[in-house]
Amino acid sequence: MAVVTRTSPKSGAGGRLGEKRVTRWLWIIFFLGPHLIGMSLFLILPIIASQVLSLAEWDLLTPPKWVGLDNYTALFASPDFWSALGHTFLFIIGYLPVVLVLGLGLALLLNQKLRGLVLFRLAFFMPVVSAWVAVALLWKWLLNPRYGLVNYLIGLLGIQGPGWIFDPGWSIPSIILASVWKDLGFVMMLLLAGLQAIPLEYSEAARIDGANNLKLLWKITLPLLSPTLFFVIVISLINSFQVFDQVYVMTGGGPAGSSQVLVGEIVNNAFSYSRFGYASAMSWVLFALIFVVTLVQWALQKRFVHYQ
């Protein structure tokens, strides 16, 4: 998660005049206490527990057994894990470029002076706010090989549509298609906000110097948009690693395990096989992947991104 912190100018400079220390601490406990207790119980404690749990074997019925790093070694030796990881990467490779290019195209269009933009924006954002379960069911229906709308429309072009979620070779593309549809408006909106933050003087100056549209886009707009573009890539990447809802509903990881993803593996191991330690270990591998992305973001951000 990319976050920007800002500290208030006078923070930490002691309390207000004539205030007793004890009184102030009581106020702090009053304001912060409830949230801190909730956070500790439902977030921080589970995080620590998960770390410990990943070093143990526990099915909740028999007492937990300390196994050290066995869960991790078993994980890296498991073909199911590697295939889930592979499918997750396959999803990312298919999803990310498409959603970025289409989202950028739409953002550029919506940044023009055209009529009815409000309505277009409304339309593009509708899938974003809808529940994934409903959207996944909708796409499952749209992609029905026999009666689905998609194969009907493809058929109009004289092409026989694939079996989509019923075909092991097409299950991941089906999930990519649904995901692009749902997230397009989100990516578009973030990029549009970035485009609108670019001062007009730059493009006006370039136009006076005789730059054409393509040159303007390539030399002025995209470099100035790069911080936003970078942010969007990182956010989308982090979200993509956690892809689950649509997979669970659309394919359930099938057919023949062809679309099982990392989070699906975690869920299966925890709740179908009661391998809670193993599932925790896997969730930490997921965290490590996300952490690496975040580190790369920090490292690269300073280097090749243009700030005005």
Place this chain on the structure above:
Amino acid sequence: MDQYFKGTTNMEANNQPIQFSNHYQTHPLKVVAKVVRKTLMYFALVVAALFSLLPFLWMLSTSLKAPGEVLSVSPVFVPTNPTLANYAAIAEAFPLGRIFLNSIGVAVVTTLGQLLFCSMAAFAFARIPFKGRNALFIVYLTTLMIPSQVTITPLFILMTGLGWVNTYQGLILPGMFSAFGVFLLRQSFLGFPREYEEAASLDGANYWTIYLRLVLPFARPALATLSVLGFMSAWNSFLWPLFVTRDVEIMTLPVALATLQGRWTTQWNLVMAGAMLAILPILLMYLCAQRFFVQGMTMSGLKG
């Protein structure tokens, strides 16, 4: 702008008087090019809008169809006899009213809890100086980076231990203490002018009065943003409710919907009616509070 400049150069070259309108000075081919360009842009936008909207219309249309029209090889776009029978059928097979109320209740309570607890914590972080404040805030920020899948297994074990599996408190409480909410509100609270706070405390106001009467009204836009995002993410949430609910009486709409499709694999008219019910409230809310949805997501990069 560019037209003006091109106009001037033309003028100089042809020695034309100034009263000629821009129209005559621009080369006709350029006008055509501009019209073509605009048409292409509209065309692209319309295609994209169709791509976004057509599936929704298909969902609506399917949900109003009689079974016979659903599975036809050449699709029926507008049902010949639109019927609400599918919605009624769902209501018969499921305690639909109960599930709907569950969803609304969970979303409302989660949102209210987030507003109260996050705003209080954010107030402490933004306005009351204390030792270790920055360190604690960094801990808060760090938790934002950890995916929810990491905590879900121990959380489930914790709920089992507390006997909270399949209860409302088990369903609601974990979503109530958002670190993101604290972060969002703190940013906004920091912008509250310190002079007002000092003036109020000279008048004898304590922290609670400053929080309730000054800072909260000041931060209304941020509170609205958090409400909208909190409500949406609670309403759409799937993974946690899937784990923690067992009986249909306690399920939220997305979870019930997922079970629905397992039961009626080929009755797409029923499944689509259920899907319509799951998205309509949020779509209505989005139409009413568009600004806050967009602002919240753009600011945070969260899809809720």
